[in-house]
Amino acid sequence: MTELSLAAFEAQWRPRLNTYLAENLRAVSDRDSLTAAIRYSVLAGGKRLRPLLSLAVLTAFDRPITSANLRASVALELMHTYSLIHDDLPAMDNDGLRRGKPTSHVKFGEDIAILAGDALQPLAFQWLADSGLPAEQVAKLTLALAQAAGPQGMVAGQVADVQGAGMHLTLPKLQQLHREKTGALIHYAVLAGAIQADVTADVQTALLAFGDAFGLAFQIYDDILDVTSTPAQLGKQTHKDAGEHKNTYPGLLGLEGAEVALNQALATAKTAIDRAERLSQRDLSLLTSFLTYFTN
Template structure:
């Protein structure tokens, strides 16, 4: 039942998010070439997982999906897309494909790609500031997004990833890298929900626990997909991590143990949701998001 509820929610709200981005993104960009480059990456598709998860959390705790919450969710997608554009650059991962099409710098050149990423990063905070929420909520959202995306979160994780190439990190260091590089923005979905809806304190903590475990599971799953997935299915090059001597779960732990690590993270997600259920919170919608981590039979 939760799977059906979640699939319907994702289908309906992906349409809303894509429509919002398509309508409003061009309005806030003053240069035609910059506008083209920014829209190219944002509107190229993608799962919209982070904004959808945020909206699902808001709905779970009785909040409304309206223009304000849509703009908050869309601002997160802008910031995530900026990180992908910069991550693909020759100075970092040097990728040719993203979401099944040429990466931004392959299409527009490195200079415009860097500036397109800069534009999306700053515009994400402009959208937060103009989402129509009260001042206190806006300040909290801005603080939480800055911390998640910045020098204590995603950017710190990216630096650790780059500096860790050709070195073997410990398991503890690898988990910390993943929590920062990928997990921080996913944890933000819970922080943002708490800022907007303000659930009871115990439920706020449980939602953060769910998001933290989900974020780590997401990166572990991504590591696995790089090993066992295909370029056609993922829309990007595969097996690059091993070729570039990056630190990954399969590289450090082996595929069988990585699958067990993934299952443990998903179990932690279920445990947090179970505790929310005991607090009389319906979690069917969020439970359905855990189906993202389905493994093929041969992978199990």
């Protein structure tokens, strides 16, 4: 495999992901308002980090990326976007800004925003089912995505986040909350790549340890940016967590303590990739380069 940096990999694949989404969501519904709301949120921008992780695992293991692999990867972006639309709702985080634009419920009304999220969740499974991947892979991916997004994954984390506001969570409880709310879909992104690359069980375990550490680092970093950045820099409202008494790493550990926790998570991720390299006898520097997301 030719060595790639995260920046080079993003430059290669993010435009393809965006083009695929734009083309395949043109006639996603016969209801114009629903199609408009879906396209608005999915195509509003975003890092596409989760599908990029899946594709990076395939690339790291020298698997050619087919149209089926591409469809399976963007299915995850549909699920992620659904979660953002619902997370922004007045009954949840009540955010008015996402990716530098008004949130879906501000733009289209709360009713259409809810329905756009409702539509994106099953559409993610539809795209997995009709991707053209082998049936065994489709079954594994469908089960794994349902587990990641469902009542023991992302939704459980959202419940803990909503109900924990105003309460003082311990560090283990905060870590569990974010393993579910944020980490579950990142865990799935790495798992989806491993399933499609057909890696051995021991290598998959090491890759998932990387994914879990990456997901933890992602949340800590996001918490830090909420304290240190402006809405113009982040494309969303900042300093909301403290105002709403949400549980965050800077809130629990202080800003310096949160930065220490971030570095610990990154070290854990690097150790896991080193183990995956030893077990697979492959150069996994592309996956290691994803850790520069937190330093660039």
